[in-house]
Amino acid sequence: xxxxxxxxxxxxxxxxxxxxxxxxxxxxxxxxxxxxxxxxxxxxxxxxxxxxxxxxxxxxxxxxxxxxxxxxxxxxxxxxxxxxxxxxxxxxxxxxxxxxxxxxxxxx
Numbered sequence: 470x471x472x473x474x475x476x477x478x479x480x481x482x483x484x485x486x487x488x489x490x491x492x493x494x495x496x497x498x499x500x501x502x503x504x505x506x507x508x509x510x511x512x513x514x515x516x517x518x519x520x521x522x523x524x525x526x527x528x529x530x531x532x533x534x535x536x537x538x539x540x541x542x543x544x545x546x547x548x549x550x551x552x553x554x555x556x557x558x559x560x561x562x563x564x565x566x567x568x569x570x571x572x573x574x575x576x577x
Contacts (some may be wrong), residue, residue, distance in 0.1 A: 476502070480514040483571050487525040490552045491569040492561055494529045499573035524548040531564030 495508035495515075504510070508529075513525045516538045524545045528534045534546040544557045556564040561574065571577050 475515040476504070476510060477517060480511050481518060481521050483522045483575070484515075484518070484523060484526060486571070486575065487522060488511065488567050489522075490547070490554060490567070492525050492527050492531065492554065492564070492567050493569045493571060494527060494531075496529050496574065497568075497570050501575065513533075520547075525552075525569075527561060527564075531545070531561040533559045533561075 470548050473566070479502050480498055487493055496505070496533040498511045499505055499507040503530060506508070511526070512535060515526055515535055523535065524539070526535065533545050533549075536559065538572060539545050549556055553566060
């Protein structure tokens with residue numbers, strides 16, 4: 470349990486650094502944390518998160534696969550739109566241009 474708690478804490482720290490108006494993926498966070506095959510665990514962390522911008526974390530294609538874990542399934546899209554991010558059919562438009570890669574943007 471301790472290792473999972475530490476990993477979740479690390480995930481939360483990265484998510485807090487995602488700039489407003491940008492998105493990243495579960496896999497990019499996992500890779501940055503040295504756990505490339507743990508993108509699903511990053512998703513679990515998002516489900517357990519409070520007071521972090523979890524809406525900025527999407528799947529590798531830019532789709533809002535975590536939307537069902539918000540209080541309202543439309544909340545994730547609404548929060549992204551408030552930041553100027555366009556969502557169409559549950560996927561971020563211009564995902565590649567808006568993608569924030571912590572492995573590139575942050576120093577290890």
